[in-house]
Amino acid sequence: MKKKLYDLQLFAAETGASLSTDLEPAISIDFTSRISQNIRELRDLLGVTNLIPMSAGTDIKFYKWTVENLAEQVEEGDEIKPTKVKRALNQTITLDLDKYRRxxxxxxxxxxxxxxxxxxxxxxxxxxxxxxxKTSLYTMLKAGTGSASGASLQIVLANLWAKLQEYYEDEDVTPIFFINQQDVADYLGTAQITMQTAFGFTYIENFLGLGTAIVSPQVTAKQPIATAKENIRGAYVPMSGDVARTFNLTADETGLIGMTHSTATSTATVDTLIMSCVKFFPEFADGVFKGTIAGE
Incomplete structure (x- = not known):
C-alpha cells in the first residue's frame, strides 16, 4: 500500500505549475462574450428579434410563392375560375457545425x-x-428572385423600395438594402454622410430616406439587394450538450459560440478551437429583390 502511494506522487503536478485549466477559461470566456455581443449587434441591425435554437444537421427550407393572375369576373350564376396559389421549395440549407482551429x-x-x-x-x-x-447571409440574399432596375443607384433603390411596398402591401415592414461600396461612393461623391459599424458591417441609417443600407464588397457592384427586415430570420445550434462537454467548450449565456484553449505538451503548442453554427437567412426568396444599375 505504501508503495502505491509513493508511485502516485511521481505523477502529481508540481506546486505552482501552470495547468491548461489556468489558461483556458479566462481567455475563452472573454472571446465568446465579445463574439456573442457582436452577433447581438448584427441581429439588431438586421431586425432579427429572436435566434431560433436548432439541432445540428437540421434542414432550413426556403420557399417561393407563385400566384397566377386573377381570373376575370363572371356573370351571376356562371362558374368562377380558380386562381392558383403555389408555395414551392426554393432552396435548402443544413445547419452544420462550423469548426475552426489554430x-x-x-x-x-x-x-x-x-x-x-x-x-x-x-x-x-x-x-x-x-x-x-456574413458570407452565408449574402449567398442566400443573392438567391432572391425579385428584381428591379434603373439608370442610377438612387433610381434603382427607389424602384426596389416600391417593389417591397407592393410585395408586403398588407404588412408593416422595414426596408433594408445591401449595396456595394463603389456604388455608394459613385453616388455620394464628396457628400458628407454618417456611417456606423456592427459585426464588421458598415451601414447607413435611413439612406436616401428609404431605409437602412448595409455597405459591403460582398454585394456585386451595380446590383444592390433589398428585402424587409421582417423577412430575415436567424437560427443557431447551441454550443452545449455532448459536443461542448466532450471538447470542454466554453460559451457565454447565449450559447452562440463555443471556444476552448488547451495545451499540448507533446508538441509544445497551444490549441485554439472554435465551434459555432449561426445562420441568418431570408424566409422567402421572392421577398428579396435584386436591382440592376443600367447606367446611361
Missing part, C-alpha cells in the same frame, strides 16, 4: 509573448469566423 507554438509565445501570439492572433481568426457568417 495552433500557437512555444517558440511564437517566447518570441512575441502570449498576448500577441495567442490573444491577438485569435482576434484575426475570429474576424474570419465573422466573415463566414
Amino acid at each position: 495552433v500557437t507554438t512555444a517558440e511564437a509565445i517566447q518570441k512575441v509573448g502570449r498576448t500577441i501570439a495567442v490573444n491577438e492572433s485569435d482576434d484575426q481568426l475570429i474576424k474570419k469566423v465573422q466573415k463566414a457568417v
Whole structure:
C-alpha cells in the first residue's frame, strides 16, 4: 500500500505549475462574450428579434410563392375560375457545425509573448469566423428572385423600395438594402454622410430616406439587394450538450459560440478551437429583390 502511494506522487503536478485549466477559461470566456455581443449587434441591425435554437444537421427550407393572375369576373350564376396559389421549395440549407482551429507554438509565445501570439492572433481568426457568417447571409440574399432596375443607384433603390411596398402591401415592414461600396461612393461623391459599424458591417441609417443600407464588397457592384427586415430570420445550434462537454467548450449565456484553449505538451503548442453554427437567412426568396444599375 505504501508503495502505491509513493508511485502516485511521481505523477502529481508540481506546486505552482501552470495547468491548461489556468489558461483556458479566462481567455475563452472573454472571446465568446465579445463574439456573442457582436452577433447581438448584427441581429439588431438586421431586425432579427429572436435566434431560433436548432439541432445540428437540421434542414432550413426556403420557399417561393407563385400566384397566377386573377381570373376575370363572371356573370351571376356562371362558374368562377380558380386562381392558383403555389408555395414551392426554393432552396435548402443544413445547419452544420462550423469548426475552426489554430495552433500557437512555444517558440511564437517566447518570441512575441502570449498576448500577441495567442490573444491577438485569435482576434484575426475570429474576424474570419465573422466573415463566414456574413458570407452565408449574402449567398442566400443573392438567391432572391425579385428584381428591379434603373439608370442610377438612387433610381434603382427607389424602384426596389416600391417593389417591397407592393410585395408586403398588407404588412408593416422595414426596408433594408445591401449595396456595394463603389456604388455608394459613385453616388455620394464628396457628400458628407454618417456611417456606423456592427459585426464588421458598415451601414447607413435611413439612406436616401428609404431605409437602412448595409455597405459591403460582398454585394456585386451595380446590383444592390433589398428585402424587409421582417423577412430575415436567424437560427443557431447551441454550443452545449455532448459536443461542448466532450471538447470542454466554453460559451457565454447565449450559447452562440463555443471556444476552448488547451495545451499540448507533446508538441509544445497551444490549441485554439472554435465551434459555432449561426445562420441568418431570408424566409422567402421572392421577398428579396435584386436591382440592376443600367447606367446611361
